Amino acid sequence: MAEVSLKVNGKVENHEVGENTLLVDFIRETVGLTGTHVGCDTSQCGACVVHVDGVSVKACTMLAMQAEGSEVTTIEGIGSSEKLHPMQEAFHENHGLQCGFCTPGMVMSAIELVSKNKSPSEAEIRDGLEGNICRCTGYHNIVKSVQAGAEKMGG
Amino acid sequence: MSEGIGASVKRKEDKKFLTGKGKYTDDINRPGQVYAHFVRSDVAHANIKSINTKAASQAAGVVAVYIGEDVAADGIGGPICGWVVPNRDGSATHEPPHPLLAQGKVRFVGDAIAVVIAESVEQAKSASELVEVDYEELPAVANLETASSGAEIHEGMKENRYFDWELGDEAATDKALQSAAKVVKLSVRNNRLIPNAMEPRSALAEYDDLGGSYTLHTTSQNPHLARLILAAFMFQIPESKLRVIAPDVGGGFGSKIYVYIEEAVCIWSSKKINRPVKWTADRTQSFLTDAHGRDHINNVQLALDESNKIIGLRVDTVCNLGSYLSAFAVAVPTYLHGTLLSGLYDIPTIYTNVKGMATTTAPVDAYRGAGRPEATYLLERTMDAAAREVGMDQAEFRRLNFIPKDAFPYQTAVALQYDTGDYEPNLDKAMEMIDYKSFEARRSEASKRGKYRGIGVSSYIEACGLAPSAVAGALGGRVGGWESASVRVDPTGTVTVFSGAHSHGQGHATTFSQIVSERLGIPNANVEFVHGDSDKTPFGMGTYGSRSLAVGGVALSKALDKVVEKSKKIAAHLMEASAEDVEFKDGKFTVAGTDKETAFGDVALAAYVPHNYPLETLEPGLEETAFYDPMNFTYPAGTHIAEVEVDPATGVVEIVDWAACDDFGNLINPMIVEGQVHGGIAQGIGQALLENAHYDENGQLLTASYMDYCMPRADDLPSFKVECTNTPCTHNDLGVKGCGEAGAIASPPALINAIINALSPLGVSDMSMPATPETVWRAIQNAQARAAE
Ligand code: FES
Ligand code: FES
Numbered sequence: 001m002a003e004v005s006l007k008v009n010g011k012v013e014n015h016e017v018g019e020n021t022l023l024v025d026f027i028r029e030t031v032g033l034t035g036t037h038v039g040c041d042t043s044q045c046g047a048c049v050v051h052v053d054g055v056s057v058k059a060c061t062m063l064a065m066q067a068e069g070s071e072v073t074t075i076e077g078i079g080s081s082e083k084l085h086p087m088q089e090a091f092h093e094n095h096g097l098q099c100g101f102c103t104p105g106m107v108m109s110a111i112e113l114v115s116k117n118k119s120p121s122e123a124e125i126r127d128g129l130e131g132n133i134c135r136c137t138g139y140h141n142i143v144k145s146v147q148a149g150a151e152k153m154g155g
Numbered sequence: 156m157s158e159g160i161g162a163s164v165k166r167k168e169d170k171k172f173l174t175g176k177g178k179y180t181d182d183i184n185r186p187g188q189v190y191a192h193f194v195r196s197d198v199a200h201a202n203i204k205s206i207n208t209k210a211a212s213q214a215a216g217v218v219a220v221y222i223g224e225d226v227a228a229d230g231i232g233g234p235i236c237g238w239v240v241p242n243r244d245g246s247a248t249h250e251p252p253h254p255l256l257a258q259g260k261v262r263f264v265g266d267a268i269a270v271v272i273a274e275s276v277e278q279a280k281s282a283s284e285l286v287e288v289d290y291e292e293l294p295a296v297a298n299l300e301t302a303s304s305g306a307e308i309h310e311g312m313k314e315n316r317y318f319d320w321e322l323g324d325e326a327a328t329d330k331a332l333q334s335a336a337k338v339v340k341l342s343v344r345n346n347r348l349i350p351n352a353m354e355p356r357s358a359l360a361e362y363d364d365l366g367g368s369y370t371l372h373t374t375s376q377n378p379h380l381a382r383l384i385l386a387a388f389m390f391q392i393p394e395s396k397l398r399v400i401a402p403d404v405g406g407g408f409g410s411k412i413y414v415y416i417e418e419a420v421c422i423w424s425s426k427k428i429n430r431p432v433k434w435t436a437d438r439t440q441s442f443l444t445d446a447h448g449r450d451h452i453n454n455v456q457l458a459l460d461e462s463n464k465i466i467g468l469r470v471d472t473v474c475n476l477g478s479y480l481s482a483f484a485v486a487v488p489t490y491l492h493g494t495l496l497s498g499l500y501d502i503p504t505i506y507t508n509v510k511g512m513a514t515t516t517a518p519v520d521a522y523r524g525a526g527r528p529e530a531t532y533l534l535e536r537t538m539d540a541a542a543r544e545v546g547m548d549q550a551e552f553r554r555l556n557f558i559p560k561d562a563f564p565y566q567t568a569v570a571l572q573y574d575t576g577d578y579e580p581n582l583d584k585a586m587e588m589i590d591y592k593s594f595e596a597r598r599s600e601a602s603k604r605g606k607y608r609g610i611g612v613s614s615y616i617e618a619c620g621l622a623p624s625a626v627a628g629a630l631g632g633r634v635g636g637w638e639s640a641s642v643r644v645d646p647t648g649t650v651t652v653f654s655g656a657h658s659h660g661q662g663h664a665t666t667f668s669q670i671v672s673e674r675l676g677i678p679n680a681n682v683e684f685v686h687g688d689s690d691k692t693p694f695g696m697g698t699y700g701s702r703s704l705a706v707g708g709v710a711l712s713k714a715l716d717k718v719v720e721k722s723k724k725i726a727a728h729l730m731e732a733s734a735e736d737v738e739f740k741d742g743k744f745t746v747a748g749t750d751k752e753t754a755f756g757d758v759a760l761a762a763y764v765p766h767n768y769p770l771e772t773l774e775p776g777l778e779e780t781a782f783y784d785p786m787n788f789t790y791p792a793g794t795h796i797a798e799v800e801v802d803p804a805t806g807v808v809e810i811v812d813w814a815a816c817d818d819f820g821n822l823i824n825p826m827i828v829e830g831q832v833h834g835g836i837a838q839g840i841g842q843a844l845l846e847n848a849h850y851d852e853n854g855q856l857l858t859a860s861y862m863d864y865c866m867p868r869a870d871d872l873p874s875f876k877v878e879c880t881n882t883p884c885t886h887n888d889l890g891v892k893g894c895g896e897a898g899a900i901a902s903p904p905a906l907i908n909a910i911i912n913a914l915s916p917l918g919v920s921d922m923s924m925p926a927t928p929e930t931v932w933r934a935i936q937n938a939q940a941r942a943a944e
Contacts, residue, residue, distance in 0.1 A: 018277070020277075028182075033175065034175070034178075034179075034181075034182035035174070035175015035176065035177070036175070037179075037353075037354070037405075038181075038355075039353045039354070039355070039438065040437075040438040040860070040861050041437045041438045041439055041860070042438065042860045042861050042862055044860070044861035044862065045353065045438075045861060047353060074175065075173075075174065075175035076174065076175040076176075079173075079174065080174065081170050081171075081174050081176070084170070084173060084174070088173040088174065091169070091173055092165055092166070092169040092170070092173060093165060095165075095166065095826050095827065095829075095830050097169060097172055097173065098406070098660035098661070098662070098830060098834065099172075099352070099353070099354070099403075099404065099405045099406040099659050099660030100168070100169075100171075100172025100173075100177050100403065100405065100660070101177075101179065101352075101353040101354040101405030101406060102353050102405075103172050103173060104172075104175050107173065122874070123870075125869070126869040126870040126872075127869075127870050129868075129869040129870075130868050130869055130870045132868075132869070133353065133861070133866050133868060134353070134869075135351055135352055135353050135406050135408070135834075135838070135866070136353075136406055136660045136830075136834045137830060137833060137834050137837075138833035138834045138835075138836055138837030138838075138867075138872060138875070138898075139833075139837065139867075139868075139869040139872055140833040140872075140874050140875055141829075141830055141833065142869065143869065143874065
């Protein structure tokens with residue numbers, strides 16, 4: 001066990017963690033934020049994407065201890081039900097989600113994608129979301145959502 | 156009104172999912188909970204000589220270790236089969252037992268042998284590695300083609316065959332084949348798929364020793380059905396002592412219909428150790444143990460007369476049902492497949508034989524479409540081959556053989572009676588959407604770029620709204636096919652709907668509210684939706700087979716009828732009129748020929764504060780329940796057309812256009828319908844181009860992770876053109892048919908036909924699924940080698 005101290009959604013979290021504890025388990029089990037999901041065991045699905053110091057990371061590929069001193073942002077930290085993030089709003093308006101399981105990771109990846117490329121083309125969006133699997137939507141409306149989200153974010 | 160039937164209302168359920176507030180089973184924790192991990196067979200077929208759990212029991216954090224004998228000692232039964240069929244010789248389907256934990260034998264890689272329960276997941280996992288299993292290995296039976304001559308998998312089951320079923324008139328069909336001007340023959344394989352809902356299966360069971368009752372949170376598409384099977388058949392406890400909650404569920408696609416052994420072991424052990432027990436699959440376990448889909452080999456013979464009209468069809472099928480018979484495994488290749496072989500075509504005689512085989516692989520059951528994609532694939536591939544052989548355009552050959560509009564209701568040669576349909580305008584629209592008539596120009600333009608361009612048509616029909624109970628019962632089903640809904644009107648006129656259907660992505664909270672809004676004239680925001688909890692909703696059959704709206708939505712409509720009927724009586728009393736004269740529209744009751752009116756909210760209030768109320772003749776309160784059993788299946792149908800470009804140097808297929816024109820009857824929410832179609836097409840494209848569950852000859856699943864099983868990703872797919880035509884269903888109140896599976900049913904043959912069409916100038920006339928670059932490249936090479944001979 002070791003001490004880890006980091007910020008999650010702006011709040012300081014000091015906890016004892018196992019040396020092998022993955023960041024995703026730390027977020028879900030220790031901090032208790034269950035919006036970040038686990039969809040695979042090979043770092044392929046993107047359900048667990050969070051931002052670590054502003055960069056999107058698959059939280060199942062990183063140990064909690066590696067995030068020592070970092071600022072982690074999860075889906076719970078980007079908007080609220082009263083005031084959705086523009087990307088969350090765009091997913092709602094364009095029916096970019098069905099079962100919702102891939103959605104947190106998808107939205108976090110989309111935000112980073114748009115932060116790097118203010119008005120991405122369809123092909124760039126499809127390429128950029130290649131690390132996030134959605135089984136429900138066929139991606140059609142996710143692509144539309146990200147385009148609309150990019151516009152709302154001021155692209 | 157804008158929030159009612161037919162409006163693309165944005166979804167109510169979105170916000171919680173978008174903000175990370177969804178509550179899936181694995182997100183729920185109970186004080187004192189422990190974690191189960193299963194020791195699974197790593198060989199496909201073996202007798203178990205011994206199991207040593209001593210070291211595991213003593214490992215750090217371990218609470219208990221149980222094996223098959225422990226479960227058997229408590230008399231707990233395994234999952235049951237929900238549908239059986241008679242064999243051709245009159246005998247019954249062979250239903251071998253499926254123990255919760257192996258009893259002396261394992262039958263597939265992933266078969267559960269023991270469960271280790273510990274204080275943490277890590278402790279349970281590492282202790283599991285200390286369980287020693289001594290196997291006497293037996294030959295694996297991994298190949299469907301040779302399964303009948305493989306080692307015996309279940310004691311006393313001959314030739315590893317669960318059943319040998321037939322439907323239709325064999326003599327008449329064979330006669331048609333003999334007298335035909337042309338017989339088109341085709342053999343196709345429907346590749347095996349793994350459903351891969353993004354949320355892995357999970358269960359959390361707790362036992363209340365005061366009340367002697369259990370609560371199970373689980374990833375289920377049908378919590379009441381799970382409760383019935385678990386309580387009455389497996390545990391033999393009063394059903395009322397088990398509460399099953401399916402909270403937010405992250406996709407199902409069929410794989411979460413069934414009761415799996417893990418849920419039952421969690422329930423059983425939660426009492427044994429008197430602590431809540433939680434289990435969540437990792438993705439590897441999902442690949443190994445979720446019920447797989449498809450896996451058919453179909454031999455097809457289609458008889459044509461001189462004018463290219465179909466005069467008969469024979470289909471001989473063997474299908475792989477895996478190591479144990481899953482709940483609806485038998486129904487999928489028989490009544491959801493054999494009965495659909497007429498497609499949208501007027502075929503005077505049809506015969507089919509289906510042999511359901513056991514292999515030492517994971518159980519196979521319903522996966523999005525369930526039997527209907529297999530039927531559509533073999534038929535639409537054959538229609539294409541036939542059009543080529545007789546030299547007709549693929550669309551025109553279909554048109555020639557469509558059931559004409561004036562022939563409905565149409566009795567097929569394979570038991571079903573289609574109530575309504577109009578296939579030509581639907582085909583025309585799909586052709587227009589993709590600009591079919593200019594295709595040849597696009598083909599020549601592509602060929603200048605060195606690409607082979609092709610266009611492929613697939614016209615499909617499906618039987619949805621499962622199922623008329625009497626029909627299901629007569630055909631071997633062991634459950635009813637109705638659905639339930641309750642409408643509770645509050646004193647202030649707000650409404651809560653309790654539905655027996657279950658939403659795991661379909662958006663019921665939105666669409667069901669739209670129905671209420673339309674009928675009662677109240678805003679959507681005043682409707683709450685409750686589902687997925689056996690303690691809260693009326694007994695319901697859940698969600699599968701595109702039934703939620705076509706059966707559950709109609710149940711809601713019937714409950715609303717009752718609410719309106721009672722409300723009219725109350726309104727009549729308030730307005731001092733007779734109930735027959737009261738009209739109800741846009742949330743207002745009026746009396747014909749007068750200016751009297753009263754609002755729905757006033758009626759609701761009167762029902763609960765009955766100071767001025769006809770108490771002698773009418774109960775107070777306003778809450779109604781309806782159970783609806785459909786008269787017939789519903790028959791969504793349509794045409795999908797795919798356009799592709801193939802690079803002959805690499806075999807890579809690019810989908811350049813997709814037109815889907817579906818007839819789902821009336822639509823409640825077109826936005827949600829389109830979303831369902833998109834998702835279905837994506838899964839169909841996955842089947843046709845990417846996905847394949849592959850077992851080697853030793854019965855090892857070689858595609859047990861996302862590294863090896865190719866899921867469709869955003870950059871594999873195009874955007875889709877989706878439109879609808881509408882012939883409303885004639886036998887339900889809403890005129891709806893269901894839309895959840897159509898995309899997955901229609902799309903694989905459209906795509907494969909397009910690839911064959913593209914490559915036919917090279918002499919390619921067949922293509923297997925998945926059409927990976929290697930498969931396509933080899934088909935091109937083989938065709939060229941043949942041409943050079
Ligand atoms: S859980 Fe699948 S990538 Fe992290
Ligand atoms: S919405 Fe269900 S997996 Fe994406």
